[in-house]
Amino acid sequence: MKQTVDARGLLCPQPVVLTLKALVSADEVVTIVDNQTAVENVTRLARSKGCAIAIDKKADGIYLTIHKGDAPVEMTQADAAVTCPSGEPAAGPLVLFVPSDCFGRGPEELGERLMGAFFHTLRDVEPKPATIVFMNTGVKLVVEGSRALEDIRALADSGIEVLACGTCLGYFKLMEKLSVGRVSNMFDIASILLKAGKIVEL
Amino acid sequence: MAIVDLFESVTECGCAAKVPAQELSGLLRGVELPADPAVLVGPDTLDDAGIYKLSEEQCLVQTVDFFPPVARRPEDYGRIAAANALSDVYAMGGRPLTALAIVCMPSRLVKDGVLRDITRGAAEKLREAGCTLLGGHSVLDPQAKFGLSVTGLIHPKDVLSNAAARPGDVLVLTKPVGTGVTIMAVRAQLASAEQEAAMNRCMATLNAKAAALARRCGVRCVTDVTGFGLLGHAMQLARASDVALEIGAEGVPLLDGALTFAEEGLLSAAAYTNQDYVAPEVVYDEEVPQPQKDILCDPQTSGGLLICCPPGRLRELVSWAREELATPCGVVGRVVAASGGPRLRVRRRAFSLEEASAS
Numbered sequence: 001m002k003q004t005v006d007a008r009g010l011l012c013p014q015p016v017v018l019t020l021k022a023l024v025s026a027d028e029v030v031t032i033v034d035n036q037t038a039v040e041n042v043t044r045l046a047r048s049k050g051c052a053i054a055i056d057k058k059a060d061g062i063y064l065t066i067h068k069g070d071a072p073v074e075m076t077q078a079d080a081a082v083t084c085p086s087g088e089p090a091a092g093p094l095v096l097f098v099p100s101d102c103f104g105r106g107p108e109e110l111g112e113r114l115m116g117a118f119f120h121t122l123r124d125v126e127p128k129p130a131t132i133v134f135m136n137t138g139v140k141l142v143v144e145g146s147r148a149l150e151d152i153r154a155l156a157d158s159g160i161e162v163l164a165c166g167t168c169l170g171y172f173k174l175m176e177k178l179s180v181g182r183v184s185n186m187f188d189i190a191s192i193l194l195k196a197g198k199i200v201e202l
Numbered sequence: 203m204a205i206v207d208l209f210e211s212v213t214e215c216g217c218a219a220k221v222p223a224q225e226l227s228g229l230l231r232g233v234e235l236p237a238d239p240a241v242l243v244g245p246d247t248l249d250d251a252g253i254y255k256l257s258e259e260q261c262l263v264q265t266v267d268f269f270p271p272v273a274r275r276p277e278d279y280g281r282i283a284a285a286n287a288l289s290d291v292y293a294m295g296g297r298p299l300t301a302l303a304i305v306c307m308p309s310r311l312v313k314d315g316v317l318r319d320i321t322r323g324a325a326e327k328l329r330e331a332g333c334t335l336l337g338g339h340s341v342l343d344p345q346a347k348f349g350l351s352v353t354g355l356i357h358p359k360d361v362l363s364n365a366a367a368r369p370g371d372v373l374v375l376t377k378p379v380g381t382g383v384t385i386m387a388v389r390a391q392l393a394s395a396e397q398e399a400a401m402n403r404c405m406a407t408l409n410a411k412a413a414a415l416a417r418r419c420g421v422r423c424v425t426d427v428t429g430f431g432l433l434g435h436a437m438q439l440a441r442a443s444d445v446a447l448e449i450g451a452e453g454v455p456l457l458d459g460a461l462t463f464a465e466e467g468l469l470s471a472a473a474y475t476n477q478d479y480v481a482p483e484v485v486y487d488e489e490v491p492q493p494q495k496d497i498l499c500d501p502q503t504s505g506g507l508l509i510c511c512p513p514g515r516l517r518e519l520v521s522w523a524r525e526e527l528a529t530p531c532g533v534v535g536r537v538v539a540a541s542g543g544p545r546l547r548v549r550r551r552a553f554s555l556e557e558a559s560a561s
Contacts, residue, residue, distance in 0.1 A: 012386065012468070012469070012470065012471070013386045013387070013389055013390035013392075013468050014390075016390065016466065016467045016468060017390045017391075017392070020466075035471075036474070037469070037470070037471040037474055040467070040469065040474060041467030041468065041469055042467060043467065044464075044465065044466065044467030044469070044492070044493075044496075045466050045467035048465040048466050048467070175308070175344055176308065176309060176310070176344065178310055179310075182207065184207075187389075187390075187391070188207075191391070
């Protein structure tokens, strides 16, 4: 099986981590990077796992083609925790995934109002999620001026982990306006989603 | 209070965020500094701190050090930043007296009380060092940075410079190496909780006892190992002292897991910059494996003291160090006369006590 990892724009250790994860299941992995540190680090990773590596510099990035050797590639103990154990999918926590500031498809104004109502109602319904992840335009809900701010803050105060995608906050230039929860990165968010027993996406 | 993970928004951690040494060395060229005979140690020798003579009996030791988060927890970050800043004073043989905090912080971390926790951690280490915090200066900044400017006192005769190594001296390192790769492994979730905790303890350990041991053993030449890695700082010491150094890679104490992390490619960009920095001055024996070479250039945060011990006092120093220091120390090499060739020679095998102290 062949797998491609596009690690352009990512800083170390992410290219190494993503390549390692791909190598666990795939026989051939092509990792695309855009800086020399990532080239050196992914090369070291490949050699340490007994894999052959070929480096091809193209106009749009540096392509590292890795062929797995005879030995299986395994993850260390900390790594394994990231993978969802297939036998017991329901064992993980309940995660609420919010990739938009609008609830459902339709007029924007309606969607925003519904989203406000959702978080207001969430304070009174069970079961509560362990973590709420805000991504893409969803991060607008956790910054200054959001109509849902007060309700999300109350949820956070009750012990629910509230995470906002750092890349998204940066994209919308809202990093300084974050008013509830903490900034997170794709690695942590991906880990949380994969470890979840159940994901509810709005 | 919200639980924060300070690694979430940083790109380079700790001393790995330093401006490359290559760029720093050219910085002061063409800049006219006021000549002052009271300056005993200035910028030219790239020493750990500056020394300014106040009287025949007393000198000021001054240093400043700050960096982006090196730990997930604010209190750990504060402890480590303080231990790291104080280390420059210890590396000169001084006694820290006062400190000023340097703070660059996003407003949400100030509001959330994170800055208070960082300061609490730093204050704990300052108390341990007997050093007073007089104040500081803070700036709102989207990327958190924290550190201290520390002022100490020292008798002119007690100054431990990086320019006083003599052929025959033995190189002893007082903390394990590998904080750069271990921080990367923590961020990659490839380090265990024990490995992370051991690293944090190590970085938060003051170099006060190590400096006191060096003084007790008649040592004149010390530097602390930080952002330029063991080889980067060793090279600066060798140049400043006009000597050459032989390093035995396997004698370098390492944090648990560090060599594996290096092997798996968890190196920071600064590790490669450091390799380029030392490249003209280092010769590796053929049998030194790549991960060993990589770890020797790994940028360290709040690393140990690299002590040039007179050979006759080596056993004394090592036995005291094993008894009194909280961190493992190791004999990492020896000082030889400069030959006009590269300043650093690295072999794989460790130097034994006998071999290291044989002239």
